Amino acid sequence: PTTALLGPAEIRELAERAGVRPTKTLGQNFVLDAGTVRKIVRQADVTAGERVVEVGPGLGSLTLGLLEADADVVAVEIDPVLARLLPSTVARHVDGLTVTEVDGHAVLRDADGRDRLTVVISDALDVHELPGPAPVALVANLPYNVSVPVLLTFLERFDSLERALVMVQAEVADRLAAPPGSRTYGVPSAKAAWYTHARRTATVGRTVFWPVPNVDSALVRLDRREPPATTASRQEVFAVVDAAFAQRRKMLRPALATLAGSADAAEQALRAAGVDPQARGERVDIDGFARIAEQLAAAGV
Numbered sequence: 001p002t003t004a005l006l007g008p009a010e011i012r013e014l015a016e017r018a019g020v021r022p023t024k025t026l027g028q029n030f031v032l033d034a035g036t037v038r039k040i041v042r043q044a045d046v047t048a049g050e051r052v053v054e055v056g057p058g059l060g061s062l063t064l065g066l067l068e069a070d071a072d073v074v075a076v077e078i079d080p081v082l083a084r085l086l087p088s089t090v091a092r093h094v095d096g097l098t099v100t101e102v103d104g105h106a107v108l109r110d111a112d113g114r115d116r117l118t119v120v121i122s123d124a125l126d127v128h129e130l131p132g133p134a135p136v137a138l139v140a141n142l143p144y145n146v147s148v149p150v151l152l153t154f155l156e157r158f159d160s161l162e163r164a165l166v167m168v169q170a171e172v173a174d175r176l177a178a179p180p181g182s183r184t185y186g187v188p189s190a191k192a193a194w195y196t197h198a199r200r201t202a203t204v205g206r207t208v209f210w211p212v213p214n215v216d217s218a219l220v221r222l223d224r225r226e227p228p229a230t231t232a233s234r235q236e237v238f239a240v241v242d243a244a245f246a247q248r249r250k251m252l253r254p255a256l257a258t259l260a261g262s263a264d265a266a267e268q269a270l271r272a273a274g275v276d277p278q279a280r281g282e283r284v285d286i287d288g289f290a291r292i293a294e295q296l297a298a299a300g301v
């Protein structure tokens, strides 16, 4: 089957015909550039027959790129107008697909009965289960205002995900991929490191989008890792991360005082975890936060 990607003229025409007015609140900036789409798909290492989840398919730019790579896609879109437009757009671009419905979701099926695209109309943050086979990769041009929560939520809820390739604001990409000790290291870096190794793989200029956003974007590749070996729960570790960065300039001893019950208790846990109580959160890697959480739990906090 042949696939044609969306070009600038067609995107505008599609939007006009369907009365789509891109909104900022939903981070609706659509990719007009086939080169960028193919780069995302390439960097995601998508292989034929793989099941991929896409958050925010929009008008279908990236969806078509994923289908071109012969992946099967489950796409979650919050905007019902865009979600309802997607099956017909894809059917026009990919040969041999027919539109059907399975459990209330629009599905595009090929002649061999393979479901190539399933469309879920929902806020991605509300999705706890995905229809069809479990996806192995998240590939998405994420809506900017919810990019980090969507990414972390999907890594938490869908442990079938082995990797993710996401396009986010350049500044968010820096934070996701930042190592401890760097200026941009913070809550997103530490939490992403719980699930994955993250690296920033490319910068994307704003002109590949319509409408043109105010900021540059970047691609981040995240590969699943084993979470730190610890008896503390993920929630306990994340509570330490949140407290450590709540006031960025604070040393860990006062920053963790409320969580630990007192500054002395915080100091004890930090020392037992092998972390300098005078250090700031930006020096501690996710394994360090896990050790601190474990010590706090052991002290009955």
Ligand code: SAM
Binding pocket: 026, 027, 028, 029, 030, 031, 032, 055, 056, 057, 058, 059, 060, 061, 062, 063, 076, 077, 078, 079, 082, 122, 123, 124, 125, 140, 141, 142, 143, 144, 146
């Ligand atoms: N994938 C398309 C592309 O690359 O051209 C569109 C990307 S656009 C940056 C983000 C998309 O996410 C929009 O289609 C928007 O409607 C959708 N979206 C925004 N918030 C969402 C949410 N909470 N859950 C699911 N989709 C959302």
